[in-house]
Amino acid sequence: MYHPGVDWLNYHHLLYFWTVAREGSVTAAARTLNLSQPALSTQIRALEESLGERLFEKAGRGLRLTGAGQVAFRYADEIFTLGREFRQALKGRPTGRALRLVVGVSDVLPKLMVQRLLRPALRLGEPLHLTCREGTLPLLLEALQAHEVDIVLSDVPCTPVTGPRAFNHLLGECGVELFGSPDLVARHPGPFPEALNGAPFLLPSEGHALRRGLDTWFERRGLHPVISGEFDDSALLMTFGEEGLGFLAAHAAISGEVARAHGLVGLGPMDGLKGRIYAVSAERRLVHPAVLAVLEAAKAEIFL
Incomplete structure (x- = not known):
């Protein structure tokens, strides 16, 4: 009617x-x-x-x-x-339809962190078609508003400055640790972090949340690093780190994975420095079962 x-x-x-x-x-x-x-x-x-x-x-x-x-x-x-x-x-025929999840991934996020965050979505017990789209946060937020992605993973929350209206869901926060290749660590013996004054560092590009935190950390401790490279892409930064071209920072929640995957040595926590991960959605209430699994596991298993 x-x-x-x-x-x-x-x-x-x-x-x-x-x-x-x-x-x-x-x-x-x-x-x-x-x-x-x-x-x-x-x-x-x-x-x-x-x-x-x-x-x-x-x-x-x-x-x-x-x-x-x-x-x-x-x-x-x-x-x-x-x-x-x-x-x-x-008609009683199987549809063969897999649950679809399209995730926008900010290119500054460590790939090991993204993998760990999304792993619970693959354990739902039903077929999942997962698609990851990597890019800058403004472009990903546009895709979110156009319903091209279901969720965006970012190290910063969405604000009126960063893009259209969206809703931020804090997955968690953790400390930040410093890593270097075995040869690089051997070349800079001494107490941490004083021995790193004048040492080469690989940093996220200016404007990134972790970079702002690192700059403040260096300043408070009177350290003057030699910046060997600045990167928008975290995977490329890690690749240069494997070659011993500079020390690098990574989230403590994935410290074990970072050390094993890239052959790096952990020097210790960077006291006072925190990293945060957000899931940004177009709607206030999250209903996608795979997204809910990611949020629940992040709080229960990753960011303890």
Whole structure:
């Protein structure tokens, strides 16, 4: 029954839009749907008017999706995929559908930390299709708002300065430890941290949360490191660290993994320095079972 005042989505119009987007043109879609081109164009315009958004724009002799059209296509694709699976389920056929989780990963996060954080999602007991997208936080937050990712992992919370409105969920915080290759450590004997004055360091690029903390730590202890390299990407920083080109800092929660994976020696904790990890979502309330597993395990197993 129709209820006045409630916005209804015309799924026939959505199907026509989805087909045009998949086929790449009104002509090809009209053939697939066995409709005339004018009738199909009218239905697409009706959908655009009901949504209040342009879904297509001219691109040479063809069409391309607008930003709103890209969002609409992703939702339409999911809707019609679910529709097919619904019919199969009613007929008693297995759908074979895996739970999907798309995670945006800030490129400054240690890859070992990301792996450990996401590991519980793979232990849910049901098939999971995990996709990780790495990039800068502003780009990942845009993808979050466009519903291209389910969650963003970051070392800093989202603020009005860093991007669109989102909700921060603190996974936990831990200390920071200093590491170096065995040869590098041997070349700088003495008490920690005084023996590191003038030693080479590999640091995150300026502007990163850990870099700000490290700069403050050096200043408070009167240390003057020689900066051998600055990196946006944590994996590249670790690779240079393996070669003994400088000391580096890493989260204490993964100190064992860092030492084993990269052949590094731990020198000790950097007192007063903390690292934090956040999960950023587009909605206040988290309902995705894989995301909930990540949050629960982070607090119970990683950040104790």
